[in-house]
Amino acid sequence: MAAEGSSSIDALGQFQLHPALGFIGGSVNFTQANLMMVVSGIGILALLWFGMRPRAMVPGRLQAAAELSYDTLLSMCLEQIGPEGRKYFPFVFTLFFFILFGNLLGVFPYFFTFTSHIAVTLALALLVFVLVTTVAIQEHGWHFLSYFVPQGIPKVLLPLLVTIEVISYLSRIISLSVRLFANMMAGHVMLEVFGAFIIMLAGLGVLGYAPAGLSLALNTILIGFELLVAVLQAYVFAVLTCIYLHDAVHLH
């Protein structure tokens, strides 16, 4: 996130991928995004592992956090999907915390936000899409196709509506992936731009101090806003996955 020069703003350079872990990472094209994924995964596992290790009847802070994360995600699955949600709970839990930790770690300076890459979010959305479609076919067989046929509709309109339904079903991939990617990228671009403003304006001399301070204040607020967006987007992704799974299990 550090601004490069004082005369130009390189807002997109922060999204550039580099090989991580030196020579070994370079030889297998292991990027800093993947390193952040590993850090996120270790973070989730550490939260559950060290949180639950005391196995206390009355949980301490860390155990309460671990239990809260479990309970929140489980109740979300059960509420959105129904009793069958328990089966998909580990997947939704993994998805939510993978994205959440990715988003939150990205707010730290010099850390990379892997959810700001459309390729990554598209892969996650495709994973959800494939899972949902597989579940629907497993549960209902060919009857699954009736999902695209709205009921109580005149026969004349049927081809048009089926087309629209299929398109809206397929567009889930785009909406899921672009929503997360755009939110994360936009936030980090804004942070970068205002960060660069601070340096550029402060370099102008006494006249620039006030607007530079204003930019700094704005960036401070933006960081708080980014934390909100990080949680919110992970939540939206997980909730939408649950809703799609509900549709797959129950067909409407």
Added chain:
Amino acid sequence: MRPASIMKLFPRIVSLAGAGLGASLLLPAAAKAEGMPQLDFTTPLTISQVIWGTIIFVVLYRLLSRNALPLVSSVLEERAAKISHDLDGARAAKARADAGVEEANEATAKARAEAQHAINAAVEEAKKAAAAQAEILNARLEKQLADSEAQIAAARASAMKALRQVATETAATVVTRLTGVSPNTGRLDGAIGSALSARGIA
């Protein structure tokens, strides 16, 4: 549609994010004239990060679903079992306490009834004894009264007899003194008897 309703919840966030994205694209003067690194497919890293990401995600999923999440659920189940067990114990203790209270109440009521009964019996007995004593006393008093009355009657009878004698002798003496002649006892006796009967004494 539900996704649409979800999105309605966050219109400000979406618009702000859109503004941010717009701002980032509307800074061509400052920004370098290059495309988004996210869409740069000339470098193999864009695709390789997805492949590595898939591996990491799958490993994470397996670790979470097989180790970490069962660990959490086992602790939660343990706690739920302990709580329900303790609740059952508390319920049993309460039932025992209730039974004890009931028993104590019953015993108290029984003791009270017994005491009342004993009191009633004692009072009854005392009353009976008092009544018997009073009867005995009454009988004695009555007997004494009858005895006394008999004595009085005897005394009176003897007194009356003596009165007639005294009256006869006195009358004879008086007549003898006055007349110098001793009176006829028969006539005198009759006169005294009629005088006494006239006075209601004989």
